[in-house]
Amino acid sequence: GLGLDRMAAIVQDVPSVFDTDHMRPLIDLGEELSGRSYGADFQTTRAMRILADHGRGMTFLIADGVVPSNEDRGYVLRRIMRRAIQQGRRLGIEGPFLPALCERVSEVAGDAYPELRTELETIVGWAAAEEEGFARTLAQGERLLADLVRRTKDAGSSWVEPDEAFRLHDTYGFPYELTKELLAEEGLAVDDGGFDELMDRAREVARGGWSRSGGSGHERVIAFARAAGFESRFVGYETTEAQTVIGAIERDDGLLLAKLPESPFYAEGGGQVSDLGRVESESGSARVASVYRVGSDQALALELEQGELEPGEPAHAVVDRLARLATERNHTATHLLHAALRERLGTHVRQAGSYVGPDKLRFDFTHGERLSDADVAAVEERVCQWIVESHPVRAVETTRAEAEALGAMALFGEKYGDWVRMVEVEGVSRELCGGTHVPATAAIGLFHLTTETSSASNVRRIEAVTGPAGIEAFRARTEELREIAGILRVPEREAVGAVRKLADRARELARRPSGSSREEAEGLAARAVDVAGLKVVAEVVEAPGAGELLELSDRVKQTLGDAVVVLGCAVEGRAHLVANVSPAAVERGVKAGEIVRAAAKVVGGGGGGRDTMAQAGGRDPDKLPEAIASARLIVEGALT
Structure with a gap:
């Protein structure tokens, strides 16, 4: 157990590893930044030691290519960095300080580890970015915690439910220790036991996921490879074919597991997938479905295609050359x-x-x-x-x-x-x-x-x-370009410009109401039917989408005043419906939601909304006239 830190402490005759010449400069920095003295009290000493230890660890990790993330080693780094930030807050350090901590580590250890200097710009960049990001996390967490405090006090309780504290930690990354500290300032507390239980459950889920990702199948492969009693020699760097023998074989879940003394098949590893190919003998042939890596050894998963493969018989192993x-x-x-x-x-x-x-x-x-x-x-x-x-x-x-x-x-x-x-x-x-x-x-x-x-x-x-x-x-892109040019009726070299003009025109039309749209609204209003003193419009129209259909119905209603407007349109094989009803019509029993729900059934869809406005869609636009007719009957029934 005598590592470098302990050996240094003994050789330098200091009371702890944190007083050695490669850790004390980090402690000194903590004193400079916080204005507090190392050794003054237990909490200050502990915080500065964590700051020094975590500062060194994160600097080396980033130098080795690890970056903060929510997965695997990146998650470990993020936790280390955020714990260092928390300790800095405890010491009263204001403003960003992780970059300075990384720079101090580089100064102390850069001679022995040159990468700390060559990668310093990268290290400092990641440290600054993570500190800035965690500051946003803390700000968001403090807002959520303030809301939690208010709700707890309004309920007349002095205890916060553990699942609330766990949600802050698990979903938003807000440190549990900081949650407890801020709650205590408000005279509130949280059950540590309940929080620990939730953490244990989360760890069990994580372990279960890890176990499943490994799978028991690979354990069987490992056992098979070891039981074979020999290690396969990979010859695939030199050749894609090999004369070999079936060294070992057994059935496994519909497949054959096999080992060859000499194998040209690459086993999956380093990001590269395993080779495909075939194994053939006098008694049978099989397709290589996968090649498992077992340390420096390998095992094949085979799908038998003909006959049988027998242990000890000569075999010809061939890699799929095109795939390789x-x-x-x-x-x-x-x-x-x-x-x-x-x-x-x-x-x-x-x-x-x-x-x-x-x-x-x-x-x-x-x-x-x-x-x-x-x-x-x-x-x-x-x-x-x-x-x-x-x-x-x-x-x-x-x-x-x-x-x-x-x-x-x-x-x-x-x-x-x-x-x-x-x-x-x-x-x-x-x-x-x-x-x-x-x-x-x-x-x-x-x-x-x-x-x-x-x-x-x-x-x-x-x-x-x-x-x-x-x-x-490239062939597919060229064909797409040719098709676009054909639709726009321009040469291929002018297709991009033509699409740009079309997009500009579409944006311009979206920004201002078109004259034709106003004219269509006026025409629909002119065709309105009087039903028991209310104007009713129910028609199938042409519109580019549901949004434009709603806008058109708004204009018709504004033109008519107290009215009921029900419109439908077909867009790209879908039916769209909208009902726009004035408050006066609602008072007389006409409700937009009821109208579109009934009409939507006719076109094989559904929808809903408020009494004054509702929308729906359906998969059968051919039945739109029937749907509009049923809507008209509902309106007439409500008014007469």
């Missing part, structure tokens, strides 16, 4: 994308997850804001430039220390041994990677970035396609 090539294109393109993003956006960009399959690539990366159109275009252009330049792609096995010295990037959270596999795109990037790749970037052929979205807090997601899939994406 497509996956290789996408995997190398992922490395290029990562490099282009870091070049364009900054070195704070780190991989936060990925999917590499034959169909597409998906890349999650740390970044706090949406990429601009210019960023997207620049990143795509840079990747395409590297493809055209045909950079050689090499994979070498080396020591981890040597790979790090060469600047190879490691995926945070992955476990690496002393020996690692480094994939180098010459002149572009070096990454620790066990996946399969093309021999040169030119083999990717084409790269097209299809979407850029948010994946999680402070994590963006890019999807892209390469090779034939990229060509198909």
